[in-house]
Amino acid sequence: MLSKEIQLEVNKGAMLPLMEEFYTIQGEGFHTGTAAYFIRIGGCDVGCHWCDVKESWNAELHPPTSIDLIVKNASTYADTVVVTGGEPLSWDMTLLTQQLKDKNLKVHIETSGAYPLSGSWDWICLSPKKNKLPTQTVYDNAHELKVIIHNKHDFIFAEEQAELVNNNAILFLQPEWSKKEEMTPLIVDYVMNNPKWRVSLQTHKYLNIP
Ligand SMILES: C[S@@+](CC[C@H](N)C(=O)[O-])C[C@H]1O[C@@H](n2cnc3c(N)ncnc32)[C@H](O)[C@@H]1O
Ligand SMILES: Nc1nc2[nH]cc(C(=O)O)c2c(=O)[nH]1
Numbered sequence: 209m210l211s212k213e214i215q216l217e218v219n220k221g222a223m224l225p226l227m228e229e230f231y232t233i234q235g236e237g238f239h240t241g242t243a244a245y246f247i248r249i250g251g252c253d254v255g256c257h258w259c260d261v262k263e264s265w266n267a268e269l270h271p272p273t274s275i276d277l278i279v280k281n282a283s284t285y286a287d288t289v290v291v292t293g294g295e296p297l298s299w300d301m302t303l304l305t306q307q308l309k310d311k312n313l314k315v316h317i318e319t320s321g322a323y324p325l326s327g328s329w330d331w332i333c334l335s336p337k338k339n340k341l342p343t344q345t346v347y348d349n350a351h352e353l354k355v356i357i358h359n360k361h362d363f364i365f366a367e368e369q370a371e372l373v374n375n376n377a378i379l380f381l382q383p384e385w386s387k388k389e390e391m392t393p394l395i396v397d398y399v400m401n402n403p404k405w406r407v408s409l410q411t412h413k414y415l416n417i418p
């Protein structure tokens with residue numbers, strides 16, 4: 209159990225359960241190949257059975273960390289910060305994003321959109337999940353829609369989600385890692401037949417970097 213004082217700070221978004229932070233190359237989606245500092249915030253109740261960071265789900269395993277410290281570390285690296293998780297929108301992102309922007313950093317988010325949008329973002333990557341669909345604010349503000357393809361039905365889900373996202377969002381299909389041998393050729397065919405979509409791969413896993 210957190211002390212009352214710390215719980216209040218977490219509720220305000222002045223402290224967040226930090227799982228890890230690392231400087232790497234954005235491996236996925238529109239900004240693939242570009243250097244970025246990743247901040248991974250613990251806590252997620254969406255429950256994707258193929259999630260590649262299940263250790264992030266239980267927020268209680270990750271120490272509440274002051275955003276002052278998170279921002280200080282981030283600003284010593286690249287000019288772009290990617291906030292991920294866990295599900296970052298489980299928490300109030302207002303203060304964290306304000307302070308990152310005060311340091312002139314570009315602030316990106318990786319989100320399932322399952323909770324209402326908080327914070328101010330230069331780039332929103334929405335990766336919707338069937339078991340907890342995105343909220344309207346995230347559909348309206350997403351710059352990128354990145355749908356994970358684990359089976360053939362996910363192409364239908366992808367088209368449904370593309371109807372819900374704003375018209376400017378760039379559309380990506382990304383193979384679920386454990387099914388990539390089977391799904392990647394289907395994605396390649398699908399994108400050639402439906403060129404409004406683009407392919408996204410988890411390139412960091414091929415590069416053996418975090
Ligand atoms: C771990 S999630 C954290 C952020 C947020 N909870 C979300 O799902 O967008 C980061 C990204 O990894 C993707 N992802 C997670 N597990 C994956 C897997 N096994 N194969 C491919 N992509 C995966 C998610 O869809 C999301 O785009
Ligand atoms: N290199 C790298 N790129 C990423 N893009 C999204 C990631 C995530 O887990 O949110 C991720 C990640 O974990 N590593």
Ligand code: SF4
Nearest residue numbers: 252254255256259320
């Ligand atoms: S929403 Fe993201 S962090 Fe949560 S289980 Fe799904 S992939 Fe993992």
Ligand SMILES: [Mg+2]
Nearest residue numbers: 260261292418
């Ligand atoms: Mg990842």
